Amino acid sequence: MDDKTKLLEQLRIDRGEAARSPPDSRRSVPIWVVYLLLLVMVAGLGSAFFLRPRAVSASAAAGTSGVTAAADSGAAPTATALGTTALDASGYVVAQRQATVSAKTTGRVVELRIEDGQRVREGEIIARLDDTNTRAGLLAAKAQLAQAQASLDAAKVAVDDAGPIYDRNQKQRAAGVISAQDFDADKSNFNAVQSDLLVKQRMVEVAQANVEVAQRNEDDMTVRAPYDGVITVKAAQQGEIVSPISAGGGFTRTGIGTIVDMNSLEVEVDVSENFINRVSVNQAVTVRLNAYPDWTIPGSVIAIIPTADRSKATVMVRVGFKQKDPRILPEMGARVSFLNTHT
Numbered sequence: 177m178d179d180k181t182k183l184l185e186q187l188r189i190d191r192g193e194a195a196r197s198p199p200d201s202r203r204s205v206p207i208w209v210v211y212l213l214l215l216v217m218v219a220g221l222g223s224a225f226f227l228r229p230r231a232v233s234a235s236a237a238a239g240t241s242g243v244t245a246a247a248d249s250g251a252a253p254t255a256t257a258l259g260t261t262a263l264d265a266s267g268y269v270v271a272q273r274q275a276t277v278s279a280k281t282t283g284r285v286v287e288l289r290i291e292d293g294q295r296v297r298e299g300e301i302i303a304r305l306d307d308t309n310t311r312a313g314l315l316a317a318k319a320q321l322a323q324a325q326a327s328l329d330a331a332k333v334a335v336d337d338a339g340p341i342y343d344r345n346q347k348q349r350a351a352g353v354i355s356a357q358d359f360d361a362d363k364s365n366f367n368a369v370q371s372d373l374l375v376k377q378r379m380v381e382v383a384q385a386n387v388e389v390a391q392r393n394e395d396d397m398t399v400r401a402p403y404d405g406v407i408t409v410k411a412a413q414q415g416e417i418v419s420p421i422s423a424g425g426g427f428t429r430t431g432i433g434t435i436v437d438m439n440s441l442e443v444e445v446d447v448s449e450n451f452i453n454r455v456s457v458n459q460a461v462t463v464r465l466n467a468y469p470d471w472t473i474p475g476s477v478i479a480i481i482p483t484a485d486r487s488k489a490t491v492m493v494r495v496g497f498k499q500k501d502p503r504i505l506p507e508m509g510a511r512v513s514f515l516n517t518h519t
Contacts, residue, residue: 262516263451264514270441272440285303314387328380443463443497446490473504
């Protein structure tokens with residue numbers, strides 16, 4: 177037992193002596209210090225990444241306004257092949273020639289020859305309306321013309337017959353063969369047939385005018401394309417009633433379809449009135465469509481609309497394309513860079 181007690185005494189730690197011993201300089205650093213150092217290192221790396229020098233484009237500085245100047249953003253104007261960018265603006269592709277085609281009169285569609293996306297040529301038939309009534313009116317007008325022409329022919333025969341008789345009576349009156357009373361009767365008859373001939377001639381002219389009107393009404397039942405373009409909206413269907421005046425009750429249509437002239441496409445942008453002095457007519461621009469951001473399209477300023485929108489404090493500017501391409505479609509979003517050089 178004594179030996180065991182001695183061994184236990186040797187293994188016992190003297191707390192007082194450990195407290196009096198000097199601290200060990202090699203002991204471990206507290207864990208919270210390590211975390212703090214790591215946090216400082218991460219923050220430093222993040223600041224170096226986000227604060228590194230880089231170009232600020234005018235379009236990024238525009239934000240929701242869509243219009244700004246590169247010089248105002250604190251960065252140098254962007255250099256392009258044509259010059260430096262004086263101003264950036266956003267807008268949409270629009271067509272200057274766009275029409276909803278309809279007939280001149282109310283009628284039922286009996287034939288429709290268009291579909292969405294179809295290309296049409298000027299004068300091409302795109303629809304036909306029911307022409308039952310107009311065709312009957314044309315036939316009636318032609319019959320009246322034939323009747324008037326027949327009456328005119330009869331009047332001409334009467335004049336041809338009365339002419340020699342009147343000439344002979346004139347000679348007989350001069351010779352004293354017939355009385356003045358008989359001569360006056362023959363003269364009156366000759367004047368009457370001549371007047372009737374003039375009336376019949378005017379009746380023929382009226383009948384011809386009626387035929388022309390009836391023919392126009394018949395032609396109006398055929399709807400043709402006013403110019404070359406693309407059908408963007410097919411508004412009516414076969415069997416429907418269309419009326420250009422107003423939409424009647426229910427399902428009456430006002431048009432057959434919408435045609436867009438793709439050669440008239442341009443961009444309309446709203447430029448802040450604070451920067452409109454940097455835009456001029458014929459100024460060179462570059463256009464980038466939102467659908468094709470890497471495609472740069474050259475263009476120029478067509479016109480500056482001479483009025484401002486007080487609600488947005490902007491002025492509308494029309495920009496034309498210098499090259500046509502089937503990828504350019506109406507209502508596409510676009511960004512326009514106005515260059516310092518002029519065309």
